Amino acid sequence: MKIIETTKLTKKYRRYKKQEGIIGSIKGLFKREYEEKIAVGSLDLEIEKGEFIGMIGPNGAGKTTLIKMLTGIIAPSSGKIDVLGYYPNDLKNEFKQQYAVVMGQKSQLFFELTVEDTLRLFKEIYGIPEEEYQNTKNYFVNLFDVKDLMNVQVRTLSLGERMKMELIVALLHNPQIIFLDEPTIGLDAVASKQIRSFLKAINEEKGTTIVLTSHYMEDIKALCKRTIVINHGCKIYDGDTEELFEKYQKNKKITLTFETATELPQLEFSELDVGIVILEETPYKKVMMIPKERTSEILRNLMEFSPSDISVEEEEIGTVVERIYMEGGQTFA
């Protein structure tokens, strides 16, 4: 059953283009130039109930704008949009009762008060019966193991703790859809992992449809079966997540550090170096990009140089997006 459907959805912004300097500022008093920016362009989208969708793209790609249109926060410039049978920007309360949105940098919590106070407020706002409220609250509090934090002033919570609380507040009314915009931004690995497993549980146990935007590949890989890649406001990939990374994430970044000055012998290394790009090289540190399929082979060889530390990272999202775009992703646009 489709619960989100958009056809040729477009959002254009008009922004003031000021000339630089004081003269430019004075000129702006008399005559202003505006430019039009297409944040989302002619986007078609269909999402089924219970799906866990990942949305990736570089900064300014249009992901957040799309979420804002789907939640009714902003009105589209043109195109059709239907979420749970509503036109979101009508801002009907019956519609707002059925979704939740968590934006990593925007909070619903009252910083001076405790989470318990905010939850009590949301219980009344969403008209949740007392018994259901207690059950749902206890379910999430146990899932996140945050019982000790419920009566602490929100402003004293760490970023990771606060994000868990944001999720609990957002999910209190058991929404049909939850939109998550960068929920793990700024979080450490442990907190990110906890939030990922929490979201997975919500999707599997409650059947909540989740639309997740993230800059972190790990979030998308771990959670989303389907991924949509957006660039310059257009969809350039929409399909299976595994296939996306298999096909377009071709490299890994390896960082080696050494306790003593180390040279990677040119001759020995040249046998391996097909496809290797050295990004940074100092006597104590080497950073290189290697083909994904040769990771184990190259790592085995590099271990012979006894590095004191070694890290293997996924290729950055921007590079993957660029590759999709270059290799024919435009068929989706």
Place this chain on the structure above:
Amino acid sequence: MRKYIEIAKIYIKAQLIWRADVVLNMVFTVTKILFAYLLWGAIFGSKAEVAGFTFHSMLSYYIISAFLNQLDMSSLISNEISTRIRNGTFSKYMILPVSIEKYFVAMESGVVTFYLAFDFIAAIVWIFLFQIKFVFTTNLATIACAILIILLGLLFMAQLNYYLGLLTLKYQEIGTFLMIKNNIVAFVTGSIVPLVLLPGAFVSIMKLFPFYYVTYLPSMLLIGRFQNERIIGLIVIFAWCVILQIVIQVTWGKYRRKYDGVGI
């Protein structure tokens, strides 16, 4: 309704966190009364009456109008809306299944309820400290009308500030609007000088506008004057609330699509 009561309650709780704010607000009320005591003491000098006021009825007027003025916290609404629209976080209110306007009215009600007690204590303390022979009407119908006018006046100010806040959707910056509003309110509500001291023609014109009824008329009614204006006062301030509500609906309908949520 319960959701709005809970909103009011959460803002009462939030006020309780900041103890310094409470003390400063009380001091501010007290300072105004002290200033009035010194100013009107000098003006009255040896005179028994000025424009129909005795020294004590003038101070009673001042205490009541200062009290009502301190209760009007509606500028919180325009500041909150304006700031949030400009930094892109107004969406916090847009996604909640509530009427945004009612949310802000409930928010102000919470804050006002909290300060009501403290401002009342400040006023009582000063009445005793300066041994003011407090002039207060005993006519119950007048008291009832004055209370209704006060409530409608507070509602009107909340509506006005909500409306001005919404103008940020169109104009981005509403500092000038707020400055004009603050100056008009300070002068026309009679909180600086009782309007009775101003030319009659000016006061007659003011009676057509809502600000006359926000602080001035209820203060005068409570000290037992202008009893004949109590019903017309109720009607005029009620009519202004209705008119402003229509303007708000039109403005919100017209401008809300301009919100782009850009900021953070």
